[in-house]
Amino acid sequence: MQVERYSVKLDSFEGPLDLLLHLIQQAEVDIYDIPVAKITEQYMTYIHTMQELELDVASEYLVMASTLLAIKSQMLLPKQDVWADEDWELEDWGEEDPREELVAQLETYLQYKEIASELRERHVKRSHLFTKPPSRINTESKENMEHTTDIEASLSDLLQAYQHVYQRLRFERPHTATVETQRWTVESKMETITTLVLERKQAVPFLELYKKGQINEQVTTFMALLQLVKDGSVICKQEKNFADIYIEPRGDVEYE
Amino acid sequence: MNEDIDLILETLLYVSGDEGLEVRRAAEAVGIDKSRVITELERIASQYEEEGRALSVQQFGESFKMVTRAEFSEYVERYASPPQRGTLSQAALETLAIVAYEQPVTRLDVEEIRGVKVDRAMTTLVGKGLVEESGRAKGVGRAILYKTTPRFLDVFNLSSLDDLPTINDNEQTEQMDLFMSSYREQHE
């Protein structure tokens, strides 16, 4: 039960600072007066749970764990060892508070989290404002046609132009031509794939189905493949994670 | 909502741009009769006229378009293609970038990616010796294929096409995102 609850939550943390903030909030304490011993203990529980679940514990989490342990032990040290001439209490470390740096870090991070959520809201708001594609303009041969030897454009101009095109494609072009985008159907792509697999008489690399082309077409291809796998018409094989995927016809299909 | 119908139709006129607002689809989107859409659009058109607005609304058969006024066309042209020495226009650069990465490629392919006509830009690029024809595509129509020229490599200081930087490392994931969202759409 315990483990399950953690496993759901672990994903939602953006790193050790995020996890710490969560623990501090849960403990209902002040960010400026962290009960280090308690929080450290809970933090370690999380880390152990992660490890038990065989999740990769990013090194940052471990670094933070050692920072916490260092602070904890510093705070437990008898005062005369470190701050021999000062009166201190746990609640009043003054400038020498070993937590100071961590608190400052948490504070800064917290501010940026807040800004990130504001950005998210603005993003949503912006997504409700629409525009149109630029108008086609019939310029009377304004663009000079002569064979100029000097062309003032750099590779970076070219790259930016390319990115620009694809960003526009991904983000901003209204799909007014919904009908046209149906140039490829899942059914026709299913047929293409089965034909290819049967003709080839050997496993076809997954990537071969993609090559160049429109994203729409690639997505359609992928859906067709999924459908074929679901129907049991083909089998996909992959040796290990991220290795190439090969598509084969099923054993009972005619295949030499 | 009744009183906003004109504003909504103006909004739709704007977003449909060059394609024009189809009366039938507009009627469906707004939830009113086709005839009502036409009346409203005609009213908007004459209102634009009377108020001397920058744009005008014109009817073309079953669709209406927001268009610019002829008297300002010289500014539009000047904005669209500013006088240049040697530099490539944005349209030409974008077209060139697509040809460079996708070659050999037909004009239609490029137009699909850019979302606008590229005939003029392509002519410019051929004229400047950056792009050349490279045979015909298979299939119906046998469209002309385009590729970059050796001069292209020269101008952009590339020793070969392999030198073109790879871009969009996260293309793969993004395509997956796209796939997932469209898959969800279809299956939910």
Next chain:
Amino acid sequence: MNEDIDLILETLLYVSGDEGLEVRRAAEAVGIDKSRVITELERIASQYEEEGRALSVQQFGESFKMVTRAEFSEYVERYASPPQRGTLSQAALETLAIVAYEQPVTRLDVEEIRGVKVDRAMTTLVGKGLVEESGRAKGVGRAILYKTTPRFLDVFNLSSLDDLPTINDNEQTEQMDLFMSSYREQHE
């Protein structure tokens, strides 16, 4: 001609659509100062606002766009089914927030603030054209510096970087309230 400047700029706003009207190019095309272009566009924007027009004019850095009003977005979606804009992960958003405030900034600086590696998030942001390289830091290693792009302003509905929410003073209570509420939202 003088009195037509607003009409010409409106025309250019219309034709440039989602590319946005670039102030510099508009100034050249119309033959007036950049500052004059900005003043006029701002005037047009507030006029649209006051008159309750269907469209609105928004500034995003050095460009202006004619956009539809949020309240009519459902009709646009019904008419044209525009693609959903990709959402950004929390990691990307946090990274972006830091770049926006600290720019120009190195990857390492961002990592120090977030307490985690940000290379993937940064690659995503560069790939989406929200962040770009901006030279190298001085000193050993000469790490790449990053800054936000003009596009960032557009995507997050900001007219300029000054529009970014101000960073809170270190008011303890405020911080705590903020902290508690943002956590409740996220984790409950």
